[in-house]
Amino acid sequence: MKLRAIYAQIVNELFNMELKIDTKEKFTVVTPILTDLTVNIAAEIVKTCLIQLERPVRNVVLQMEQVTQMEEAAALQIAELQQQFYEKSASFVICTLSESVELVFEKMELLDFLNCTPTESEAWDIVQMEEIERDLLDSDDMEFNNNPD
Numbered sequence: 620m621k622l623r624a625i626y627a628q629i630v631n632e633l634f635n636m637e638l639k640i641d642t643k644e645k646f647t648v649v650t651p652i653l654t655d656l657t658v659n660i661a662a663e664i665v666k667t668c669l670i671q672l673e674r675p676v677r678n679v680v681l682q683m684e685q686v687t688q689m690e691e692a693a694a695l696q697i698a699e700l701q702q703q704f705y706e707k708s709a710s711f712v713i714c715t716l717s718e719s720v721e722l723v724f725e726k727m728e729l730l731d732f733l734n735c736t737p738t739e740s741e742a743w744d745i746v747q748m749e750e751i752e753r754d755l756l757d758s759d760d761m762e763f764n765n766n767p768d
Contacts, residue, residue, distance in 0.1 A: 640667065643676070645676065649682065664697065681711070681714070682715055697733075708753055715739065
C-alpha cells in the first residue's frame with residue numbers, strides 16, 4: 620500500500636496537476652485547479668501557455684473559475700503573458716474571474732488592459748472575433764502590397 624502512495628505522489632509531481640489543459644478546435648483552455656494562484660502556479664501557467672504559441676492551436680483561454688485568491692505578483696505575470704500573446708498575433712482571454720481575483724487586477728490597475736469575459740462561451744466569441752480580425756488585417760496587407768497605386 621505504501622508503494623502505491625509513493626507512486627501516486629511521483630506521478631502527481633511529474634505531471635503538473637496544478638493545471639488542467641483542454642485543447643479545442645481554435646483555442647486551448649488552461650484551468651488552474653487550486654484556489655490560490657501563487658507566483659509559482661502563475662509561472663506554470665506562463666510556461667504552459669507559451670508552449671501553446673508554438674503549436675497549431677495558439678489561442679488560449681485561461682479559465683479562472685476555481686481561483687479565489689491571487690498574489691499581486693501572479694496577477695502581473697498573467698497580464699504580461701497576455702501581452703506576449705498579442706505580440707505574437709494570438710488570442711489570450713481570461714474568463715470566469717471571482718470577485719476577489721478581479722479586485723486584485725483592479726487594485727493593480729490591470730483590469731482595463733486585460734481581455735476578460737464572464738463565461739468561457741464569451742471567451743470563445745472573443746477568440747473567434749480576433750481570428751476574423753487578424754484574417755481581415757492580413758488580407759488587407761496583401762491587397763495593399765499587390766496594388767502599386
